[in-house]
Amino acid sequence: MNAPVLLFSSELDDPEPWRDLFARHRPDVDFRVWPDVGNASAITHALIWNIPKGALKRMPNLRAVFALGAGVDQIICDPDSPRGVPLFRLVDAGLREQMTEYALYGVLHWHRRMGEYTAFSSKREWRRLDAVHPSQRRVAVMGLGVFGSDLVRKLSAMSFRVSGWSRTRKTIDGVDCYAGPQELPTFLSHAEILVNLLPLTDETRGILNADLFGQLPGNGALIHLGRGGHLVGQDLIAALESQRLDWAMLDVFPEEPLPSHSPLWSHPKILVTPHIAAQASNERTERQILESFQKFERGEEPLGRVDLSKGY
Amino acid sequence: MNAPVLLFSSELDDPEPWRDLFARHRPDVDFRVWPDVGNASAITHALIWNIPKGALKRMPNLRAVFALGAGVDQIICDPDSPRGVPLFRLVDAGLREQMTEYALYGVLHWHRRMGEYTAFSSKREWRRLDAVHPSQRRVAVMGLGVFGSDLVRKLSAMSFRVSGWSRTRKTIDGVDCYAGPQELPTFLSHAEILVNLLPLTDETRGILNADLFGQLPGNGALIHLGRGGHLVGQDLIAALESQRLDWAMLDVFPEEPLPSHSPLWSHPKILVTPHIAAQASNERTERQILESFQKFERGEEPLGRVDLSKGY
Numbered sequence: 118m119n120a121p122v123l124l125f126s127s128e129l130d131d132p133e134p135w136r137d138l139f140a141r142h143r144p145d146v147d148f149r150v151w152p153d154v155g156n157a158s159a160i161t162h163a164l165i166w167n168i169p170k171g172a173l174k175r176m177p178n179l180r181a182v183f184a185l186g187a188g189v190d191q192i193i194c195d196p197d198s199p200r201g202v203p204l205f206r207l208v209d210a211g212l213r214e215q216m217t218e219y220a221l222y223g224v225l226h227w228h229r230r231m232g233e234y235t236a237f238s239s240k241r242e243w244r245r246l247d248a249v250h251p252s253q254r255r256v257a258v259m260g261l262g263v264f265g266s267d268l269v270r271k272l273s274a275m276s277f278r279v280s281g282w283s284r285t286r287k288t289i290d291g292v293d294c295y296a297g298p299q300e301l302p303t304f305l306s307h308a309e310i311l312v313n314l315l316p317l318t319d320e321t322r323g324i325l326n327a328d329l330f331g332q333l334p335g336n337g338a339l340i341h342l343g344r345g346g347h348l349v350g351q352d353l354i355a356a357l358e359s360q361r362l363d364w365a366m367l368d369v370f371p372e373e374p375l376p377s378h379s380p381l382w383s384h385p386k387i388l389v390t391p392h393i394a395a396q397a398s399n400e401r402t403e404r405q406i407l408e409s410f411q412k413f414e415r416g417e418e419p420l421g422r423v424d425l426s427k428g429y
Numbered sequence: 430m431n432a433p434v435l436l437f438s439s440e441l442d443d444p445e446p447w448r449d450l451f452a453r454h455r456p457d458v459d460f461r462v463w464p465d466v467g468n469a470s471a472i473t474h475a476l477i478w479n480i481p482k483g484a485l486k487r488m489p490n491l492r493a494v495f496a497l498g499a500g501v502d503q504i505i506c507d508p509d510s511p512r513g514v515p516l517f518r519l520v521d522a523g524l525r526e527q528m529t530e531y532a533l534y535g536v537l538h539w540h541r542r543m544g545e546y547t548a549f550s551s552k553r554e555w556r557r558l559d560a561v562h563p564s565q566r567r568v569a570v571m572g573l574g575v576f577g578s579d580l581v582r583k584l585s586a587m588s589f590r591v592s593g594w595s596r597t598r599k600t601i602d603g604v605d606c607y608a609g610p611q612e613l614p615t616f617l618s619h620a621e622i623l624v625n626l627l628p629l630t631d632e633t634r635g636i637l638n639a640d641l642f643g644q645l646p647g648n649g650a651l652i653h654l655g656r657g658g659h660l661v662g663q664d665l666i667a668a669l670e671s672q673r674l675d676w677a678m679l680d681v682f683p684e685e686p687l688p689s690h691s692p693l694w695s696h697p698k699i700l701v702t703p704h705i706a707a708q709a710s711n712e713r714t715e716r717q718i719l720e721s722f723q724k725f726e727r728g729e730e731p732l733g734r735v736d737l738s739k740g741y
Binding site: 211241271 | 541551562694
């Protein structure tokens with residue numbers, strides 16, 4: 118086999134630290150940065166957050182694609198994305214702990230009525246509100262992959278009543294697990310706090326819509342840290358106006374940065390965060406990508422292989 | 430023995446649900462409410478949040494005192510409090526989970542810079558801040574009793590670097606345990622987020638003062654949910670002004686409700702909550718008190734016996 122030729126492509130990431138990383142650890146790798154592909158048939162590996170549609174298809178000798186994130190829909194949504202080439206996503210790099218932190222923060226913020234207490238504090242108002250013990254509070258998590266399963270375990274350890282919903286049935290101690298579209302209504306009917314951690318696929322696009330909000334028990338909270346394409350923004354606003362929902366914390370949006378004219382900004386019942394629920398640390402990401410690259414070359418299986426038939 | 434005579438005394442709690450509880454389960458108990466003590470020498474049991482100083486001393490046949498809270502300093506601070514009569518405090522009644530929730534919320538709020546993100550959200554500002562992985566963040570918990578030991582375990586499970594400090598040395602997996610005054614400086618020197626869960630004793634009164642804040646690494650956070658008497662308010666304000674501390678979340682105060690003229694209110698770096706970190710649910714509290722009462726009568730040891738020599 119010829120020396121590896123790695124193509125880097127991302128609108129979000131600076132290529133230079135990656136060039137340095139490979140220069141340090143794998144000086145044999147020919148590191149190229151999109152759009153300076155050179156001879157496309159020479160490319161053997163791709164390291165990408167995103168790349169223009171159809172681009173990967175023009176690389177007949179591509180052996181593996183390493184994604185620079187945990188979500189890979191922006192790669193898979195290209196109908197010309199080469200189906201025969203293995204695709205690996207970031208599976209940890211510190212993301213799991215951060216995702217759980219963010220979700221727990223949102224759960225606790227609403228569960229403990231901290232928005233109200235913060236307002237009281239700024240008005241010098243000593244006012245106690247009713248408290249609900251976690252054993253009386255139902256938290257429902259959509260998506261039970263690496264992130265969701267970590268979150269439900271932590272919630273359960275904190276004595277919350279926890280349910281989880283996934284495409285295929287999971288079994289997790291202390292968690293009521295629901296599966297598939299037919300069990301979604303039951304799962305939703307008691308979801309006081311709904312956390313979305315689903316991957317974006319054809320089945321889940323736009324899943325957070327008026328129909329779904331209408332199946333919730335009412336007056337609860339939504340914590341949305343899946344993918345921008347899950348949420349129908351105007352349906353969320355309507356659900357908040359009609360008390361279907363009481364509060365929402367949103368980290369991902371169809372267009373990022375969220376445009377300044379979006380009605381999601383500065384809504385009194387919405388907290389917008391700028392896609393920071395899980396920020397891969399450079400160090401951990403670099404370590405994982407380098408390890409995946411080397412494993413793949415040795416014929417071993419790197420972490421995070423994406424099942425293209427499922428889309429995650 | 431004569432039929433039990435129970436004296437109820439609390440400035441905070443309504444006696445009527447308690448009268449009903451005993452009427453339902455122990456109709457033989459003569460239930461009296463302070464100040465209508467009747468013949469003080471008839472009183473055999475006391476159920477109190479607080480009672481005027483010296484009052485208990487005038488009840489020579491008192492067999493046991495049950496506290497209506499987890500903190501008992503307001504009872505013990507009476508030098509005439511009868512030392513020979515066993516005192517039991519609330520040990521759970523759902524308090525532990527709530528205390529951990531509150532502390533975790535505070536930890537996550539500062540750790541994940543949610544105050545800043547909330548301000549950005551209200552200004553339609555998409556701005557990402559640096560994140561710190563929990564394995565790089567030190568949380569230091571003062572007090573490793575029922576509450577503190579639950580909290581440090583949860584923090585450790587979330588991958589934080591956790592230290593604990595207590596009067597006598599504890600051993601807890603994944604937690605760096607420090608003990609006694611001689612190890613306090615080391616404990617404080619790396620405390621980025623300091624959580625106070627100490628009991629109030631002669632040794633801990635005023636412990637959150639300028640001297641202690643001066644030993645912190647600087648620019649961190651304080652989460653104070655011990656007792657009001659721990660904190661020297663003006664020292665906290667000075668520590669916040671001088672960047673010894675960056676943020677504080679306070680739930681307990683020497684005078685409650687916190688007077689409206691207090692400078693702690695509406696300080697941009699302080700979140701005041703009205704002593705709500707742990708609110709005993711009536712149902713759980715009633716169950717525990719009734720159980721303790723019956724156990725004590727049968728000669729068994731109820732939960733929560735206070736060691737009067739230590740003060741907690």
